[in-house]
Amino acid sequence: MWAERLKNCMRIAIPPVFWLGVWQLAASLVGRELLLPGPLAVARALCALAVTGDFWLSALMTLARVFLGLAWGTAAGVLLAFLTHFSRWASALLSPAVKVVRATPVVSFILLVYLWVARAAIPAVIAGLMVLPVIWGNMTAGLAAVDPQLLELAGAYRFSRLKTLRLVYLPSLRGHFTSGLLTAFGLAWKSGVAAEVICPPALAVGSRLQAARLALETPDLFAWTLVIIALSLALERLLRLLLERGERT
Amino acid sequence: MIEIRNLTLRYGDKAVLDRFSLDLPDGGITALSGPSGCGKTTLLRVLAGLAAPEGGTVSGVDPGRTAFLFQEDRLLPWRTAAQHIADVLPRERRGEVPAWLAFAELEGEGDAYPAALSGGMARRLALARCAALGGDLLLLDEPFAGVDEERAGRMLEGLRQLGTPVILTSHQGAVLERCDDLFRLDGPPLRLL
Numbered sequence: 516m517w518a519e520r521l522k523n524c525m526r527i528a529i530p531p532v533f534w535l536g537v538w539q540l541a542a543s544l545v546g547r548e549l550l551l552p553g554p555l556a557v558a559r560a561l562c563a564l565a566v567t568g569d570f571w572l573s574a575l576m577t578l579a580r581v582f583l584g585l586a587w588g589t590a591a592g593v594l595l596a597f598l599t600h601f602s603r604w605a606s607a608l609l610s611p612a613v614k615v616v617r618a619t620p621v622v623s624f625i626l627l628v629y630l631w632v633a634r635a636a637i638p639a640v641i642a643g644l645m646v647l648p649v650i651w652g653n654m655t656a657g658l659a660a661v662d663p664q665l666l667e668l669a670g671a672y673r674f675s676r677l678k679t680l681r682l683v684y685l686p687s688l689r690g691h692f693t694s695g696l697l698t699a700f701g702l703a704w705k706s707g708v709a710a711e712v713i714c715p716p717a718l719a720v721g722s723r724l725q726a727a728r729l730a731l732e733t734p735d736l737f738a739w740t741l742v743i744i745a746l747s748l749a750l751e752r753l754l755r756l757l758l759e760r761g762e763r764t
Numbered sequence: 765m766i767e768i769r770n771l772t773l774r775y776g777d778k779a780v781l782d783r784f785s786l787d788l789p790d791g792g793i794t795a796l797s798g799p800s801g802c803g804k805t806t807l808l809r810v811l812a813g814l815a816a817p818e819g820g821t822v823s824g825v826d827p828g829r830t831a832f833l834f835q836e837d838r839l840l841p842w843r844t845a846a847q848h849i850a851d852v853l854p855r856e857r858r859g860e861v862p863a864w865l866a867f868a869e870l871e872g873e874g875d876a877y878p879a880a881l882s883g884g885m886a887r888r889l890a891l892a893r894c895a896a897l898g899g900d901l902l903l904l905d906e907p908f909a910g911v912d913e914e915r916a917g918r919m920l921e922g923l924r925q926l927g928t929p930v931i932l933t934s935h936q937g938a939v940l941e942r943c944d945d946l947f948r949l950d951g952p953p954l955r956l957l
Contacts, residue, residue, distance in 0.1 A: 668838045671814060672831075672852055672897055682851060686842040 552734040560734035577720040581707040584642020592650025600658040617648035635716040642707035646699040657691030771820035782953035792944035793930045803954030804933040833894040833904040839878040846874035852897040868892035883910040904932035913938040
């Protein structure tokens with residue numbers, strides 16, 4: 516019993532300890548904090564940042580921008596998927612455009628959008644643009660996979676369009692939507708922060724990351740990167756839990 | 765009387781209905797019997813307006829006022845047994861759900877999802893849903909497949925009490941014996957024996 520518990524604890528503790536050791540060893544071998552700070556220096560920088568109000572406000576604003584992008588990108592992706600599925604004209608017109616958006620590098624979009632949109636709005640616009648094709652692709656595949664026998668049943672049993680949507684389409688699409696949203700969230704987060712780095716708004720994690728790089732504060736650069744990773748993992752977990760709960764109910 | 769005249773329908777090169785004609789009664793329970801693949805289902809689908817014939821006419825049936833039981837159960841995996849019945853009933857008739865579950869001998873299974881039902885139970889639920897939808901004519905494709913004879917007999921009597929004309933296909937001798945009229949068919953192309 517105790518041996519098993521100990522084994523489990525070791526299994527959880529050893530990998531992070533091992534990689535922290537590798538990191539510390541590499542930092543010692545490099546010997547210059549400017550190039551590669553050790554974990555202790557980064558932890559110190561993180562603690563120093565965490566006591567400032569600016570840190571929390573920046574994280575909150577970045578979160579807000581990413582979620583705004585996720586929300587509009589998801590809504591537009593779902594809407595376009597329905598349009599292109601049910602209308603040949605809409606499909607002929609819009610599908611190539613969405614595919615172009617999917618194939619365009621995020622950096623090109625950031626620089627282009629910089630010309631047209633206020634700086635503070637760029638991260639949300641970019642995050643949404645990255646989310647849209649993913650959601651569109653998943654929903655389009657989901658719509659094509661809706662059981663034709665159930666659709667025939669809905670017609671034969673005189674279901675209204677709204678009822679067919681509620682009873683056949685939406686439940687059939689749930690799996691495609693969930694997996695699309697989880698993939699899209701990761702993309703929204705990365706592209707949103709990238710946009711903040713390239714076009715830094717006043718309060719943003721990406722702006723702080725850029726400022727740390729320009730000031731050659733490498734421990735701060737690492738600390739902000741850790742914040743981004745931690746927030747991304749935590750929010751993805753939260754999103755997964757919410758979606759699972761939604762599925763159960 | 766339901767008058768079917770010179771119905772023609774092909775699937776690719778295969779003629780399933782080739783100038784097929786038949787008069788069917790428009791009351792009671794009428795059975796169509798014949799080997800699998802002879803064209804019975806296609807005939808029912810034409811009567812229900814789910815398949816468009818290339819030629820011929822049907823009179824005495826309004827496809828928009830029929831209820832069709834598909835050969836497959838076609839239950840929605842995310843709806844409970846009670847919800848399946850409620851989904852086809854107008855709001856003012858939702859109170860009938862327990863009665864329809866009783867018709868299918870599924871009392872106590874109202875909260876069960878299709879995955880939790882046996883093959884026979886799922887078939888009975890599909891039949892109850894179709895009967896609850898109602899209309900001027902019930903078109904039932906193999907309504908008692910997987911249902912034991914005794915229960916099938918009780919449900920057939922339940923259908924008779926509804927008073928709605930029924931046309932069904934079946935291979936089960938016990939079911940065919942209880943129907944008011946029986947047409948033995950062969951094919952393809954479909955023909956009356």
